[in-house]
């Protein structure tokens with residue numbers, strides 16, 4: 552078995568609590584990165600200006616909507632695994648960025664999260680024998696890769 556065993560419900564080895572803690576730490580850290588990106592995207596939706604305004608305003612709205620769905624799934628996965636969803640959002644963003652800066656900054660954030668999940672989080676949950684969380688994170692990678700493409704295309 553693995554950390555899916557809630558330590559309050561009869562996990563016998565001391566190692567299990569530690570594994571569970573580290574899994575919850577990983578998922579909560581991802582959850583908070585997603586929340587920051589959600590707020591950043593919403594901020595761009597409000598503040599974007601310029602000739603591409605209509606298209607970007609709509610694109611950012613779709614993207615923060617997609618992120619909201621993912622965030623809810625991630626928080627509920629944490630609860631399903633016996634952890635608590637923790638929120639530590641600390642985003643400061645002035646709204647003066649130009650459209651190109653917004654596109655680049657959001658794209659970089661999506662790419663960084665995709666990379667972090669592919670290279671670190673998914674292998675961690677594969678090793679822990681948790682296909683449910685691997686599935687969630689795999690779908691998150693698909694969301695971030697698609698979002699990065701949608702943000703790259705108008706910047707060309």
Ligand SMILES: [Fe+2]
Nearest residue numbers: 596597608612
């Ligand atoms: Fe709106």
